[in-house]
Amino acid sequence: MNLDAKIPAGPLADKWANHKAKLRLVNPANRCKYHVIVVGSGLAGGAAAATLGELGYQVSCFCYQDSPRRAHSIAAQGGINAAKNYQNDGDSARRLFLDTIKGGDYRAREANVYRLAQLSTSIVDQCVAQGVPFAREYGGLLANRSFGGAQVSRTFYARGQTGQQLLLGAYSALSRQIGLGSVRMHPRHEMLDVVLVGGHAKGIITRDLVTGEVKAHSADAVVLCTGGYGNVFYLSTNAQGCNVTATWRAHRRGAGFANPCYTQIHPTCIPVHGEDQAKLTLMSESLRNDGRVWVPKVAADCGRPPADIPEERRDYFLERKYPSYGNLAPRDIASRAAKEACDEGRGVGPAVDGKRLGVYLDFSASIARLGEGVIRERYGNLFDMYENITGENAYRQPMRIFPAVHYTMGGLWVDYNLQSTIPGLFVGGEANFSDHGANRLGASALMQGLADGYFVLPTTVADYLAGVGLAGRPSSDGPEFRAALKDVNDRVARVLSINGNRTARSYHKELGRIVWDRCGMARDRAGLERAIADIRGLREDFWRNVRVTGGADGLAPELERAGRVADFLEFGELMCRDALEREESCGGHFRTEHQDAGEARRDDGRFAHVAVWEWQGAGAAQRRHEEPLRYEEVQFSTRSYK
Amino acid sequence: MAADTPDRTLRLKLRVWRQRAGSPGAFEEHELAAVPVTASFLEMMDMLNEQLVRQGREAFAFDHDCREGICGMCSMTINGMPHGPIPGVTTCQLHMRNFRDGETITVEPWRARAFPVLKDLVVDRSGFDRVIQAGGFITVRTGSAPEANNTPVPKTVSDEAMDAAECIGCGACVASCKNGSAMLFVGAKVTHLSILPQGQPERERRALAMVKAMDEAGFGNCTNYGECQAHCPKSITLDVIARLNREYVRARVKEFFSTTGKPRKGGD
Numbered sequence A: 001m002n003l004d005a006k007i008p009a010g011p012l013a014d015k016w017a018n019h020k021a022k023l024r025l026v027n028p029a030n031r032c033k034y035h036v037i038v039v040g041s042g043l044a045g046g047a048a049a050a051t052l053g054e055l056g057y058q059v060s061c062f063c064y065q066d067s068p069r070r071a072h073s074i075a076a077q078g079g080i081n082a083a084k085n086y087q088n089d090g091d092s093a094r095r096l097f098l099d100t101i102k103g104g105d106y107r108a109r110e111a112n113v114y115r116l117a118q119l120s121t122s123i124v125d126q127c128v129a130q131g132v133p134f135a136r137e138y139g140g141l142l143a144n145r146s147f148g149g150a151q152v153s154r155t156f157y158a159r160g161q162t163g164q165q166l167l168l169g170a171y172s173a174l175s176r177q178i179g180l181g182s183v184r185m186h187p188r189h190e191m192l193d194v195v196l197v198g199g200h201a202k203g204i205i206t207r208d209l210v211t212g213e214v215k216a217h218s219a220d221a222v223v224l225c226t227g228g229y230g231n232v233f234y235l236s237t238n239a240q241g242c243n244v245t246a247t248w249r250a251h252r253r254g255a256g257f258a259n260p261c262y263t264q265i266h267p268t269c270i271p272v273h274g275e276d277q278a279k280l281t282l283m284s285e286s287l288r289n290d291g292r293v294w295v296p297k298v299a300a301d302c303g304r305p306p307a308d309i310p311e312e313r314r315d316y317f318l319e320r321k322y323p324s325y326g327n328l329a330p331r332d333i334a335s336r337a338a339k340e341a342c343d344e345g346r347g348v349g350p351a352v353d354g355k356r357l358g359v360y361l362d363f364s365a366s367i368a369r370l371g372e373g374v375i376r377e378r379y380g381n382l383f384d385m386y387e388n389i390t391g392e393n394a395y396r397q398p399m400r401i402f403p404a405v406h407y408t409m410g411g412l413w414v415d416y417n418l419q420s421t422i423p424g425l426f427v428g429g430e431a432n433f434s435d436h437g438a439n440r441l442g443a444s445a446l447m448q449g450l451a452d453g454y455f456v457l458p459t460t461v462a463d464y465l466a467g468v469g470l471a472g473r474p475s476s477d478g479p480e481f482r483a484a485l486k487d488v489n490d491r492v493a494r495v496l497s498i499n500g501n502r503t504a505r506s507y508h509k510e511l512g513r514i515v516w517d518r519c520g521m522a523r524d525r526a527g528l529e530r531a532i533a534d535i536r537g538l539r540e541d542f543w544r545n546v547r548v549t550g551g552a553d554g555l556a557p558e559l560e561r562a563g564r565v566a567d568f569l570e571f572g573e574l575m576c577r578d579a580l581e582r583e584e585s586c587g588g589h590f591r592t593e594h595q596d597a598g599e600a601r602r603d604d605g606r607f608a609h610v611a612v613w614e615w616q617g618a619g620a621a622q623r624r625h626e627e628p629l630r631y632e633e634v635q636f637s638t639r640s641y642k
Numbered sequence B: 001m002a003a004d005t006p007d008r009t010l011r012l013k014l015r016v017w018r019q020r021a022g023s024p025g026a027f028e029e030h031e032l033a034a035v036p037v038t039a040s041f042l043e044m045m046d047m048l049n050e051q052l053v054r055q056g057r058e059a060f061a062f063d064h065d066c067r068e069g070i071c072g073m074c075s076m077t078i079n080g081m082p083h084g085p086i087p088g089v090t091t092c093q094l095h096m097r098n099f100r101d102g103e104t105i106t107v108e109p110w111r112a113r114a115f116p117v118l119k120d121l122v123v124d125r126s127g128f129d130r131v132i133q134a135g136g137f138i139t140v141r142t143g144s145a146p147e148a149n150n151t152p153v154p155k156t157v158s159d160e161a162m163d164a165a166e167c168i169g170c171g172a173c174v175a176s177c178k179n180g181s182a183m184l185f186v187g188a189k190v191t192h193l194s195i196l197p198q199g200q201p202e203r204e205r206r207a208l209a210m211v212k213a214m215d216e217a218g219f220g221n222c223t224n225y226g227e228c229q230a231h232c233p234k235s236i237t238l239d240v241i242a243r244l245n246r247e248y249v250r251a252r253v254k255e256f257f258s259t260t261g262k263p264r265k266g267g268d
């Protein structure tokens, strides 16, 4: 497996400019002769499809929702980072770069992260010009808030709906291209395979979710922006349809999968309330600007109403443990601290399965200082959402929060051009592994998705197209396409034929429990080994015993679910194997064997690399490869937020 | 209200719409026991579907995705009300604590001429996308944007734009309107873009193009029932319809006068 990251030579700050100057171009008159498939219409895919269309390429864009505007980027709440230094608090591209490398616990690629920090400012310009109504000061200029892992205020936001507004911006640019005919949109289509011709990605297989038709599409290049795989945990803050299918199918065709064990557990989510729950809801990290996290000092107080617990009997544990960042400690650290408090029996809220899994996020001090009106203006929609779900009013009593799966730093391996190990297959947004190392800082995913979509992919895909030339596009009824169609149809037939006695959802739930317990906030060798064995058993049982009703003609929600669960059952095992092999703790990957009194202990000697897994065929174990991380500018150091 | 714990459960009778493409459709009745009051409405529907699959029967198709009230995918008419009985809430954010033990709940798809049923509770809302494609944007090529703080926008203007921009495009406004009008949806987008300085150059063009596309997509006229405002999960108000009307008239007037002017010279 060739893992040449193709990092350009020269000083870090000049790499992207030098590289762009060397990339090949496609003559404007020739662009319409190239066809690019973009799978995904979130920030990454929507921005890429719109921009490629604008440049004159013929683009086909796919998403599984009924409209590109509904991609899960829509749910992002808190904000997007950009090194504008509007606050005059010492920000710069270099500082954003350093924060991101440190936040990622020294497991991200320097050159990619620096480029991301540089592009961040153009993103905000672009979005403002599109009409994104970011929060503003009374003088009419843009406002900022702070986010975890940074000591500057560089986060731009639109109330608690930043993702929605950014996505509507990208969607409007995309819609314009659809109206002009340069982008053909295929909503309600699920990608089920990538097709390779002569070793290059030249098309995809999709199922039309309305008619049930399985079809081949050919192109000169394929771009996957299909989001993260957090739903392997069943309960997560992801949308119900979020899946690993697109990236997993690409992996099975030869794309290396990088760092699958790097998953982010977000500290501020609404606690689990019961067995039939299908979804966890995030309460934006921005709340930690004005909320204080605490639990009672002693377990005996945990059942008391919070108002009855006096100040001196409360443990503001983040402020105590991490005085310089306090409640704004990075996510992995804040999550582990909450878990620890609950493991010590100091959790709050109703017990589920005999355990109280929750900590308080208390706004009373801020309300007293700023008034309820200010808090309402900043977070009103989040407080409303909290009340809808829990029936509790967080202006009157503290919120209860607990960590939940939120983001996946792992993904398909890509080089500096965002090209996977399959030539012609590019990957952007959360679907790739590139920029966040072992932990992502808040407000950085929106930035990365838009940097990839607006600025990186359109440039690097063009370079690939110029390189392969115009003779490259095969017909969609060639032998490779027919073989892939047959594979997909066979799989559908197989899953429908089992007619066993367990629902696909029940397998998903069980898988989720296995990986949450053993590959969640804390992991160890014995637990991971057991998880791998259990997942294998569950997968075998699935293929013997799953029951899918409703057939495959037309809208078939149970068939869709079964296909996604089947892929999660393969992927879950790889995630655990990756966690097992990485014998260190870093960022969101916490191996209990490797710690210094609760703080992650990295092993830079053995693990300063990206782990990349290569598919070896069904039934065979994947092979692990390494891309060493060479730092030119940054010194490895122990991450401290104390 | 009784204590809100998963232990408190409801037994429900459900009348749910079943329809295959091309056929007329009818209600099917089901009973569901032990629904926790802490469950969301869609979690209740998941329970029903799980029960059906276990019995070897077909699950109901319904649209849903983010389940946090922002993607606009969920679209059920519950006891005759789009998104159910609680104001300012989508179906996915409606929780079972708002229903009574033993209650009969009727679940239907959006009902509107411009939203044909695809299956069961799933409708085709692509008309909304066509309206946006016609003009619901500000033309700005990637990379050509000026520095963001070069154009100050008064906070009040930006806040008002945001109020309108919060629309999630779910279609409850259309489903609740006797005429199947999309004026609240279109008005929200036109308001958002026409009051921002960035939206000025295309202001008239946008209003005319979007209204034309709205009519072509088969949405009805607005006759001021106000049901759309009452059922909008994001509480978007009729003000946006008033503004849409003003923007449209303004654009028509400008169009009239501009066509009487001198022809423009071609470029080079």
Ligand SMILES: Cc1cc2nc3c(=O)[nH]c(=O)nc-3n(C[C@H](O)[C@H](O)[C@H](O)COP(=O)(O)OP(=O)(O)OC[C@H]3O[C@@H](n4cnc5c(N)ncnc54)[C@H](O)[C@@H]3O)c2cc1C
Residues within 6 Å of the ligand: A039, A040, A041, A042, A043, A044, A045, A062, A063, A064, A065, A068, A070, A071, A072, A073, A074, A075, A076, A077, A078, A079, A080, A162, A163, A189, A190, A191, A192, A225, A226, A227, A228, A237, A238, A239, A242, A243, A245, A246, A282, A406, A407, A428, A429, A430, A431, A442, A443, A444, A445, A446, A447, A449
């Ligand atoms: C609740 C929540 C809050 C967040 N808040 C923030 C925040 O404040 N700041 C921040 O920076 N980040 C935040 N994030 C993270 C961030 O929103 C995401 O990482 C980012 O939006 C992902 O964008 P994307 O374009 O990669 O993928 P998505 O937006 O998930 O889009 C994926 C696209 O791929 C399509 N797709 C997927 N699979 C298939 C398939 N098999 N076939 C066809 N199409 C497919 C989907 O239809 C969709 O169009 C948040 C995430 C969540 C869940």
